[in-house]
Amino acid sequence: MAQKTSEKKYWARSACPYDCPDACGLLIETDGKEIFCVKGDDRHPVTRGFICQKMAHYEQTVHHKDRILYPMKRTGRKGEGAFVRISWDEAVDEICTRWKALIRDYGGECILPYSYAGAESLIQNKCGEGFFNRLGASKLIRSICSKAKGAGFAQAYGDTPGIFVNDIPESDFILIWGCNIKATWLHASAKVVEARKKGSHVVIVDTYETPSAPLAHETFCVRPGSDGALALSMACVLKAAGLIDRDFLKEYAPGFEHFLDTLDDYTPEWAGSVTGIAPERIRALALAYGRAKAPLIIFGSGYSRHTNGAINTRCISALPALTGAFKKKGGGYLGNINSKGAFNTDRLTRPDWDDPRIRSINMNQLGQALANRQSPVYSLYVYNSNPANVAPGQRQVLEGLSREDLFTVVHERFMTDTARYADILLPADTSVEHGDLITPYGSLCIQAIFPVIRPLGECRSNWDTFCLLAKGMGFKEDIWDLRNEDLLEEMIREPNPWRQQWDEESREAFAHGMGVVLPLPDPLDFKTENKKIRLYTPDLSEPVPAYRTNKSMRATCLGKNDWLALVVAPAMETLNTTFTERKALCLRRGEAALKMNLKDAADRGIKDGDPITVYNDLASVSLKAKVSEKVPEGTVVAEGIYPTASMPGLFGINALLSQDLSDSGEAATLSDNAVKVVPY
Ligand SMILES: Nc1nc2c(c(=O)[nH]1)N[C@H]1C(S)=C(S)[C@@H](COP(=O)(O)OP(=O)(O)OC[C@H]3O[C@@H](n4cnc5c(=O)[nH]c(N)nc54)[C@H](O)[C@@H]3O)O[C@H]1N2
Ligand SMILES: Nc1nc2c(c(=O)[nH]1)N[C@H]1C(S)=C(S)[C@@H](COP(=O)(O)OP(=O)(O)OC[C@H]3O[C@@H](n4cnc5c(=O)[nH]c(N)nc54)[C@H](O)[C@@H]3O)O[C@H]1N2
Numbered sequence: 028m029a030q031k032t033s034e035k036k037y038w039a040r041s042a043c044p045y046d047c048p049d050a051c052g053l054l055i056e057t058d059g060k061e062i063f064c065v066k067g068d069d070r071h072p073v074t075r076g077f078i079c080q081k082m083a084h085y086e087q088t089v090h091h092k093d094r095i096l097y098p099m100k101r102t103g104r105k106g107e108g109a110f111v112r113i114s115w116d117e118a119v120d121e122i123c124t125r126w127k128a129l130i131r132d133y134g135g136e137c138i139l140p141y142s143y144a145g146a147e148s149l150i151q152n153k154c155g156e157g158f159f160n161r162l163g164a165s166k167l168i169r170s171i172c173s174k175a176k177g178a179g180f181a182q183a184y185g186d187t188p189g190i191f192v193n194d195i196p197e198s199d200f201i202l203i204w205g206c207n208i209k210a211t212w213l214h215a216s217a218k219v220v221e222a223r224k225k226g227s228h229v230v231i232v233d234t235y236e237t238p239s240a241p242l243a244h245e246t247f248c249v250r251p252g253s254d255g256a257l258a259l260s261m262a263c264v265l266k267a268a269g270l271i272d273r274d275f276l277k278e279y280a281p282g283f284e285h286f287l288d289t290l291d292d293y294t295p296e297w298a299g300s301v302t303g304i305a306p307e308r309i310r311a312l313a314l315a316y317g318r319a320k321a322p323l324i325i326f327g328s329g330y331s332r333h334t335n336g337a338i339n340t341r342c343i344s345a346l347p348a349l350t351g352a353f354k355k356k357g358g359g360y361l362g363n364i365n366s367k368g369a370f371n372t373d374r375l376t377r378p379d380w381d382d383p384r385i386r387s388i389n390m391n392q393l394g395q396a397l398a399n400r401q402s403p404v405y406s407l408y409v410y411n412s413n414p415a416n417v418a419p420g421q422r423q424v425l426e427g428l429s430r431e432d433l434f435t436v437v438h439e440r441f442m443t444d445t446a447r448y449a450d451i452l453l454p455a456d457t458s459v460e461h462g463d464l465i466t467p468y469g470s471l472c473i474q475a476i477f478p479v480i481r482p483l484g485e486c487r488s489n490w491d492t493f494c495l496l497a498k499g500m501g502f503k504e505d506i507w508d509l510r511n512e513d514l515l516e517e518m519i520r521e522p523n524p525w526r527q528q529w530d531e532e533s534r535e536a537f538a539h540g541m542g543v544v545l546p547l548p549d550p551l552d553f554k555t556e557n558k559k560i561r562l563y564t565p566d567l568s569e570p571v572p573a574y575r576t577n578k579s580m581r582a583t584c585l586g587k588n589d590w591l592a593l594v595v596a597p598a599m600e601t602l603n604t605t606f607t608e609r610k611a612l613c614l615r616r617g618e619a620a621l622k623m624n625l626k627d628a629a630d631r632g633i634k635d636g637d638p639i640t641v642y643n644d645l646a647s648v649s650l651k652a653k654v655s656e657k658v659p660e661g662t663v664v665a666e667g668i669y670p671t672a673s674m675p676g677l678f679g680i681n682a683l684l685s686q687d688l689s690d691s692g693e694a695a696t697l698s699d700n701a702v703k704v705v706p707y
């Protein structure tokens with residue numbers, strides 16, 4: 028694809044690699060050395076020519092004056108950000124010399140990789156796992172995001188992906204659950220708008236009125252973590268009103284009677300006292316959902332970032348089973364998609380090199396792992412992530428990163444808070460500087476991308492960097508000779524049963540870098556072992572979906588006290604800490620603030636815009652109060668993640684988040700914390 032725009036400039040096809048369900052197809056104006064302009068690919072089946080404000084000026088990220096372009100070595104204190112340029116040879120030599128000595132003295136387990144989804148594209152995202160297995164390093168449990176939701180779905184539906192995002196307008200009743208869809212899933216949100224125009228009823232269940240609220244006819248603001256109670260109560264109403272599809276359940280959900288038998292106690296009156304929603308609204312919601320022809324639930328992840336996140340997923344996802352919603356096009360659910368199976372990821376993760384005796388460390392407990400003196404981590408290698416800002420327990424994380432006996436390597440595009448703690452800093456390239464595979468978690472539309480420009484400065488892709496380090500460590504396998512683009516070609520060429528169902532035209536389009544939709548599965552072909560939905564699973568500790576309280580509810584509802592439930596939510600203008608290099612976006616986002624209800628603020632003598640102190644047993648954080656009727660009493664919300672330098676105090680909001688894990692999936696419980704708030 029090389030359509031000329033002027034003598035030297037042309038449009039090249041690419042895709043957005045960032046951690047977003049849309050995975051937009053992009054058109055990039057370039058002269059092969061520089062990129063000038065970025066727009067949505069009008070031929071991409073999901074993107075259809077429009078993209079978000081974050082990527083609209085991607086050229087400002089790629090050619091930003093603050094890009095890290097060369098390897099560097101720390102000269103100042105840890106955290107200070109003072110570095111001197113060195114060569115790649117020096118950097119690799121220093122890293123490998125240190126690692127060889129550490130492995131000799133303490134074993135490979137004292138080295139810990141830390142990564143998440145800085146680049147969500149398949150090769151750059153997964154390739155480190157193979158390298159660190161080969162090294163014998165500690166394994167990282169990558170569960171900072173939606174693993175509780177994943178575990179809940181796995182227990183109920185296995186890998187059943189749900190509907191295709193473009194089919195949203197086929198639904199006549201859309202329930203958006205714990206998702207700020209306008210900010211975080213732009214193309215699903217556009218389809219919701221389309222559905223509304225066709226007459227669909229739209230409802231949001233969240234903890235506050237988010238920027239997505241105008242999309243919906245109604246928002247239900249629940250107490251954080253109480254969603255299971257709302258869902259079970261809806262089920263109770265459906266049963267009482269005879270809106271259960273028993274024929275569907277008999278065929279697709281054996282043992283369902285055990286679940287139905289538990290429902291009668293979950294009355295709307297009971298759920299009202301738990302969720303804070305009036306019983307008559309719960310009843311009306313359930314009846315409208317149950318009477319719809321093709322009701323759809325769009326799952327975000329927010330409701331699952333709690334100590335009861337997995338079981339709440341089972342409670343909510345039981346609703347489409349009870350109503351047989353899967354039978355109608357547009358009905359069922361959306362939010363359990365994994366398109367990585369279109370490629371052989373074992374090439375990247377190398378399970379054959381995984382030594383089961385080696386310990387695993389949960390990424391949500393980085394602070395604890397760095398504080399552990401029994402079996403210490405002596406080296407940390409960070410790529411695709413910014414743990415100094417994003418991980419819970421920020422105070423302990425920063426203390427750990429400051430340790431003089433910790434050798435930290437960070438592979439980054441910008442001087443993030445984490446990069447400031449690096450001993451060696453390596454320059455990472457961006458998605459227009461390397462090829463990769465795009466396998467979204469919001470649709471089954473996959474794409475191959477090829478380099479648009481050469482890497483800037485001395486930047487290298489994650490894969491090419493691991494190959495250099497492998498050589499430095501003396502690894503002899505042939506795979507380390509493959510360049511990033513060779514690996515991409517091999518992965519595309521490798522036959523795959525899913526992609527093999529494509530016709531010739533689709534195969535051609537994919538090979539030419541177009542976004543192409545994988546063959547969509549039959550919605551009634553449930554991807555569990557026995558092909559059935561599991562509403563009753565006797566081998567689980569909770570055989571049927573049940574209500575379990577979360578941690579913040581226990582703190583905030585204990586008699587009359589002044590604890591508030593703290594929810595962390597995404598910001599419109601940034602993506603976790605990605606895009607925080609962009610001044611215009613940060614200005615639009617505004618400074619770090621805590622949204623709180625008028626009454627909660629007044630009770631504490633706080634006015635809109637006042638400086639406040641937010642604290643719990645973990646830390647104390649200074650913020651501005653944003654007093655708003657959009658947040659219900661008892662809940663406070665912090666949107667976005669801010670670089671620590673932009674905070675009035677020493678810490679960001681993540682200092683107030685515990686390192687506790689979810690009920691299943693070992694996931695983060697980022698929105699399950701209680702805080703007290705006082706004027707500064
Ligand atoms: N603009 C933008 N886009 C993004 C991101 C971003 O930061 N900014 N992040 C990206 C990433 S990494 C992800 S995982 C996705 C996440 O996309 P979402 O799933 O939309 O985001 P979440 O952070 O999970 O939070 C969604 C909503 O859940 C609500 N919530 C929290 N607790 C509860 C609860 O107990 N019950 C209910 N009902 N709601 C609750 C929050 O108030 C929030 O509005 O978005 C991706 N896209
Ligand atoms: N308070 C609060 N905390 C949160 C969240 C929240 O909403 N609020 N969201 C949570 C969620 S859902 C998630 S998924 C996590 C996200 O946590 P992270 O995945 O750590 O997300 P980012 O902050 O975007 O940091 C990604 C980093 O990867 C770098 N990067 C990008 N591309 C590449 C590449 O190709 N190679 C290398 N080496 N680096 C690259 C970027 O420059 C960026 O600094 O944060 C979690 N923490």
Ligand code: SF4
Nearest residue numbers: 043047050051079082
């Ligand atoms: S961040 Fe999301 S909406 Fe924006 S361009 Fe990337 S994939 Fe599309």
Ligand SMILES: [Mo]
Nearest residue numbers: 046171172173
């Ligand atoms: Mo995430």
